[in-house]
Amino acid sequence: MPINTDSPATDAPSRWQLANWIIEPGRNRLWLEPEQREQVLEPRLMLVLQQLLQAGGQPVTDQQLLTAVWAGQVVSDASIYQAIAQLRKALGDTQKPYRFIERISGRGYQLLPTPVPLPDIEATPPSSSKRWWLSGGVVIALALLAGLAWWLSRPQQEPVLAEPTVVSTSSAMESYQLGRWHWQQRQPAELEKAVSEFKQAITLDPTLAIAKVGLCDAYHYQHIYADRSLEQVLAWCEPLLREALQQQPKLGEALASFALLRLTQGDLDAAEHFLAQALEQSPNHAMAWAWSAQLQRQRGRLQVALQQMRKAADLDPLSGLIKRHLAFTLAATGALSESRAVYREAVLLEPDYTDRPIDEIDMLPLTVDRAIAFIEWTRRYPDRIVPSPNTGGLGASVNLALVWLTLGELDKTDQVLQSIEANHGEHHYVLFARAAWWQAKGDTEKALTVAKQRAALQPDNPVFLTPVWALQNQLGQREAVRAAILKLFPTFAVAGEEPIDLLPFLAIWLSVANSEERARLQPRLRELLAHATEVDHPSMMLRVRLGEQRAVSEQLRSALQVGHLPFPGNGFLLPEQDPIWQQLDDDLLPLLNANRQRVLAAVTH
Incomplete structure (x- = not known):
């Protein structure tokens, strides 16, 4: 045809x-x-x-x-x-x-x-329509009442909208649809247009609940892709979403956005409650699944989080935002190679977003350029490193401490940690950084005490246990490390069933395995590492234990010559204290120190 x-x-x-x-x-x-x-x-x-x-x-x-x-x-x-x-x-x-x-x-x-x-x-006769809006005098009366309630309850900081005027619902819907189109572009100028269109839709029809959800979503995207502060987003979204839910209590989009609001405020129980309702009403809402996965991750339910995040990615395979969340969830489970690959896919889909410098600190090998970009980012957006119920600000603060630690600036590291420990000293991010700081100071015993305190928060999470094992190895407690690894990963002791894809834990295992176990793993490890292109601590440990010191030295030298910086978040120990580095060529530490000085020179104003 x-x-x-x-x-x-x-x-x-x-x-x-x-x-x-x-x-x-x-x-x-x-x-x-x-x-x-x-x-x-x-x-x-x-x-x-x-x-x-x-x-x-x-x-x-x-x-x-x-x-x-x-x-x-x-x-x-x-x-x-x-x-x-x-x-x-x-x-x-x-x-x-x-x-x-x-x-x-x-x-x-x-x-x-x-x-x-x-x-x-x-x-089509109005009576046959299945849409959720009303017609005639009833809609005029309801719209006027809802418009008055909205006008009286709006936040004081919110830019003033025009007086509500009831016109045809189709005009309001057209403004809403145009707002959604601008919103999908995810660019600062387009998001401003989206905000304007959503406000116009609300002005034309104050009963249009979905437009209020759209306006809140636009504010959230302005935080992600532009300069709007999170505090402003929360202040403006709360009344919008409450009104939307009063008008349509079962609107899945409103329930999901309200759950995100509660998640951002740290109220996990309320967030879980509203997400369950949202997914019941809108089971194909990709972002609702992504937000639910974030919640599960915060609760330490990593496998549930990974399952839900994969579902979100299946529902919206072209969303860079969801792929970024998937990458972080994979990283939390220890799947570092896959997490980095997924993150790079996300950046290809959405290369321009405000928090990219902090995400690259978490997801990609640290370099001179990334360290400079991150420090400058913290100065441009100081509100984003202020700890709040949302762990985003806290995570950025801890990463700032770890970057200073990477640069050998122990006093600056301590200053950042002290500024957040009064209110967040028990958070696992902070405990990790403080343990790394103690180790950098040369006090392995205190570092181990803090690392164990952190591991107790999620005793079955191997990512939390890896620093404990590394420090116990430093203190010669190999049997304790071996027993702990086999408790979590009993297949390490079963020929042919070792989980070789879990590089961070496999590297620790090789340090405590017996000669027969190491020999059994060597062929599979050589095949696994043959295609490794990045210089990360787990791969370095494995290759050194396989006797590939010369090849590791050459690869690390090439990386340092183009700005590589070994981040404590990847190996916990600073290079000067790391037994792996001590087995490599002597010229590598001077190259590292030159890279540190390049960063310090660039960020010292």
């Missing part, structure tokens, strides 16, 4: 039905009738979908899509692939076998359900 490869005709249907979805091309909107849930599409994506709709279930070739949607532009088939992936995400069709859009080899893409043209919405 031939399709129109030009712009959609003016007499083309204004509404389509595709299974349970109602599609309105003129509004760039998809509406899922049973769940009363909408998706707003970027106009180019709607053009792609229109070509598929007009084909009536027949395949549309790549060339037809390129001609119709990207006319006059130089693009590749990758643009089509990305558009199809985004459409599948919007339709909740991200897992094979696909239910909505299928690729026919050599022929193109086709819709699996047969699309059905619908009459114009004006021809």
Whole structure:
């Protein structure tokens, strides 16, 4: 069946039905009738979908899509692939076998359900509509009352909106949809436009709860992708979300955003309660799953967190934000290689966001450039390193302490830690940094005491136990380390079943394994490490224990010559104290000290 490869005709249907979805091309909107849930599409994506709709279930070739949607532009088939992936995400069709859009080899893409043209919405009697808004005098009265309540209860800091004026709901929805489109761009200027459109939607229809959720979401994104402070976001979002939930208590988007509010404030029980409700109402809400995974991670339920974060990534595979969260969750389980790979994918999807310097400190090997960028970031955004119920500020403060420790600035490290220990001294971030500081001062016994205090917070978490084992090894307590590792990982003692993908723990195990166990692991380890390209402490430990000191020295020398800095967060011990470094070439420490001086010279104003 031939399709129109030009712009959609003016007499083309204004509404389509595709299974349970109602599609309105003129509004760039998809509406899922049973769940009363909408998706707003970027106009180019709607053009792609229109070509598929007009084909009536027949395949549309790549060339037809390129001609119709990207006319006059130089693009590749990758643009089509990305558009199809985004459409599948919007339709909740991200897992094979696909239910909505299928690729026919050599022929193109086709819709699996047969699309059905619908009459114009004006021809549909109001009484037959399933939408959640009302009509006539009732909506006017409710809108005026809700608008008055919203006006009286708005936060004082919030920029003033125009007086609520009740006009057609469709106008408010159009502003809301345009706001969502700007919001999806995730750029500071576009987010400002999103805020303006959401405010306009609320002004036009104060009962439009979803617009209040959109406004809160825009504020959150301004914190992530622009300069808005978290405190401002929390102050402005609370009344917006409360009003939205008063108007629509079962609105999944509002429940999820309110849960994020509580999670950010440190109220984990309330956050868990609202997330459960949100996922019951909107089981395909990707960010709700991501926020639930964050909560589970904070509670120490790492495997549950990883499962939920993977589900979020499956639901929204093109979200850089979700991929970043997945990377951090993987890192928390000890899967360092996979976490770094996922983080790099996230940066390819979203390279520009405000907190990238702090994320790179956590996720990638520390370098001179990254250390300088991070220290400058802390000076530009001092509010983001202020500890609060949200551990983001606390984590940034601790990383600042660890960067100073990496640079050999023990006094500055101590100053940062003292500034946060009064209120957060029992937090595992702070305990880790303080233990590292004691070790840097040469007091391994005190370092071990603090590391054990930290490990007691999550006694079954091997990431928390690794520093304890490293310090016990320093003190010659090899049998205690061996027993502790086998308690958590009994398969280390079973030939052929050793979990060799867990590099940090495997490196410690090799330090306490007997000669037979080490010999048994060597072939598999050599194969595993043959493709290692990054200089990280676990890989260095393993390769040195395999007798590859010369190769490690050469790789480390190359890394230091381009700015590498060994971060305490990766190996716990400073190089000057690390027995692994003591087995490497003598010129490496001078190279390291030169890199430290480059950072100090750049950040000393």
